[in-house]
Amino acid sequence: MAGVTVTNLVKTYPSGNRRATDDISLDVADGEFLVLVGPSGCGKTTLLRMVAGLETPDGGTVTIGGRDVTRLPARERGLSMVFQSYAIFPHLKVRQNIGFGLTMQKVPKPEWNTRVERAAELLDLTDYLDRHPAQLSGGQRQRVAVARAIAVDADVLLMDEPLSNLDALLRLQFRAELKKIVARLGTTTLYVTHDQAEAMSLGDRVAVMRDGRIAQIGAPMDVYDRPGERFVGGFLGAPPMNFFTATVHQGSLVVDDQSVPAPASLASWNDKKILAGIRAENITITQGQAQEGVEAEVEVAEPTGSAILLTVRWAGGELKVQTGPGLRVAPGDRLRLELPAAALRFYDPETGLVLA
Numbered sequence: 001m002a003g004v005t006v007t008n009l010v011k012t013y014p015s016g017n018r019r020a021t022d023d024i025s026l027d028v029a030d031g032e033f034l035v036l037v038g039p040s041g042c043g044k045t046t047l048l049r050m051v052a053g054l055e056t057p058d059g060g061t062v063t064i065g066g067r068d069v070t071r072l073p074a075r076e077r078g079l080s081m082v083f084q085s086y087a088i089f090p091h092l093k094v095r096q097n098i099g100f101g102l103t104m105q106k107v108p109k110p111e112w113n114t115r116v117e118r119a120a121e122l123l124d125l126t127d128y129l130d131r132h133p134a135q136l137s138g139g140q141r142q143r144v145a146v147a148r149a150i151a152v153d154a155d156v157l158l159m160d161e162p163l164s165n166l167d168a169l170l171r172l173q174f175r176a177e178l179k180k181i182v183a184r185l186g187t188t189t190l191y192v193t194h195d196q197a198e199a200m201s202l203g204d205r206v207a208v209m210r211d212g213r214i215a216q217i218g219a220p221m222d223v224y225d226r227p228g229e230r231f232v233g234g235f236l237g238a239p240p241m242n243f244f245t246a247t248v249h250q251g252s253l254v255v256d257d258q259s260v261p262a263p264a265s266l267a268s269w270n271d272k273k274i275l276a277g278i279r280a281e282n283i284t285i286t287q288g289q290a291q292e293g294v295e296a297e298v299e300v301a302e303p304t305g306s307a308i309l310l311t312v313r314w315a316g317g318e319l320k321v322q323t324g325p326g327l328r329v330a331p332g333d334r335l336r337l338e339l340p341a342a343a344l345r346f347y348d349p350e351t352g353l354v355l356a
């Protein structure tokens with residue numbers, strides 16, 4: 001077991017015109033499951049490959065279990081990897097595929113068998129050990145790749161979009177299984193995905209990346225509830241956080257011709273413009289109590305099964321509002337909404353950074 005520390009990692013590809021990772025520092029605790037999440041091209045794979053030893057940084061260090069491994073080749077770093085292109089060998093049976101890393105390490109046969117069988121059992125592959133990959137479904141092949149990575153009992157597990165070749169339903173199933181397996185193993189894990197829901201679901205912590213940097217790192221629900229910058233609120237969540245520009249005026253937020261109560265902490269922003277953010281599920285509909293809240297008009301109502309997602313027109317802009325599945329509304333209906341002050345987050349309109 002081992003923690004991973006990354007310090008000031010900088011990398012520019014020879015053909016690149018900007019830094020793929022721009023001075024990234026990061027601590028992953030022993031046994032922690034850390035997810036790197038962010039849009040395509042933000043540097044997730046590059047960061048992971050530098051931890052793996054598959055890419056050399058221009059500057060900075062990587063330590064694993066307190067040992068500086070920055071100049072060590074991948075095979076001497078005590079880690080194991082699963083990639084999107086899971087690269088299992090078609091000519092080898094599942095058993096030999098799972099045991100591949102152990103074979104490379106020249107693990108003696110009795111132990112080889114024990115470890116392959118244990119990994120197969122964890123991933124529900126026991127009945128498939130004597131098949132070839134061509135006789136497996138996509139989901140089962142993905143499991144073989146994970147089983148192979150787990151079998152070597154590495155100190156650190158690195159995974160780069162391991163579920164992205166699976167269809168939506170399999171992804172959901174396998175996500176929960178993976179969470180269970182990794183929790184049981186207790187292996188320090190760095191996991192890369194562009195899928196915010198996957199990141200929230202799996203991570204002990206998530207690091208949201210943007211343009212080669214870490215925009216915010218924290219427990220999933222903390223980052224979700226308190227985005228440190230507009231970008232993070234707009235990236236995490238389906239739907240993403242609502243944002244609107246407002247003027248603070250004597251204890252109120254004035255938006256177009258509407259106003260909602262502002263918290264006292266905004267006193268120093270009096271008569272200035274700020275950016276406010278609120279999650280769709282934190283906006284409440286105050287039906288019946290005609291004088292409360294602000295008035296909005298329904299544009300679209302989308303039932304999602306467990307909820308209804310409304311797009312409403314309010315104060316010259318749009319808001320997403322999530323409500324229970326029982327509400328009966330149609331486009332054109334007028335609703336009264338409450339935007340509770342405690343659920344509002346405030347950002348500098350210039351920098352997009354959260355206000356202290």
Ligand SMILES: Nc1ncnc2c1ncn2[C@@H]1O[C@H](COP(=O)(O)OP(=O)(O)O)[C@@H](O)[C@H]1O
Pocket residue numbers: 013014015016019020038039040041042043044045046047
């Ligand atoms: N082998 C490479 N050569 C040149 N540029 C690369 C290479 N790999 C990645 N990049 C660039 O580095 C940046 C980060 O890429 P990457 O780490 O793959 O991002 P992500 O995994 O988040 O999608 C992108 O701008 C990408 O185009």
Ligand SMILES: [Mg+2]
Pocket residue numbers: 044045046
């Ligand atoms: Mg990538």
